[in-house]
Amino acid sequence: MSSRDDKGGVARRNFLNLAVGGSAAAFAVAGTYPVVRYLEPPPGRARSASRVGKIEEFPVGSVRTVVVDDRPVHVIRTADEVRAFSAICTHLQCVVAYSAEHKQFECPCHGGVYALDGRNLEGPPPRPLEELTVTIDEGYVLVSASG
Numbered sequence: 001m002s003s004r005d006d007k008g009g010v011a012r013r014n015f016l017n018l019a020v021g022g023s024a025a026a027f028a029v030a031g032t033y034p035v036v037r038y039l040e041p042p043p044g045r046a047r048s049a050s051r052v053g054k055i056e057e058f059p060v061g062s063v064r065t066v067v068v069d070d071r072p073v074h075v076i077r078t079a080d081e082v083r084a085f086s087a088i089c090t091h092l093q094c095v096v097a098y099s100a101e102h103k104q105f106e107c108p109c110h111g112g113v114y115a116l117d118g119r120n121l122e123g124p125p126p127r128p129l130e131e132l133t134v135t136i137d138e139g140y141v142l143v144s145a146s147g
């Protein structure tokens with residue numbers, strides 16, 4: 001093999017290394033991009049906090065249903081905190097109602113029952129109600145819908 005062939009061989013090897021490396025990088029980006037896009041909130045639907053009322057409108061011991069991003073949400077105020085749970089049943093997405101008599105959430109569709117902390121207690125619901133983030137800002141209750 002002549003030195004001229006060696007130089008050609010090195011050049012080809014460098015080219016192939018670049019091509020393989022570039023392809024690997026392109027595949028990595030192509031594989032990662034859809035995952036990142038899936039995890040990001042869609043434009044215009046970024047997670048934002050909705051002002052659902054003044055704190056005085058949620059007396060201690062109360063459960064109120066409000067609407068956040070067109071979805072019903074139960075806001076619960078205890079002596080210690082304010083919490084919010086999606087009112088959408090985790091079984092087949094019926095709207096669960098608060099039962100003042102039983103102090104729990106009840107699904108009218110298949111008898112699912114949830115505790116006031118969102119835990120699924122009875123019936124077919126496979127998991128707790130989705131909890132939303134609550135913040136109190138300048139006397140207002142803000143609830144952040146999940147994406």
Ligand code: FES
Binds near residue numbers: 091111124125
């Ligand atoms: S949809 Fe709520 S229990 Fe089935």
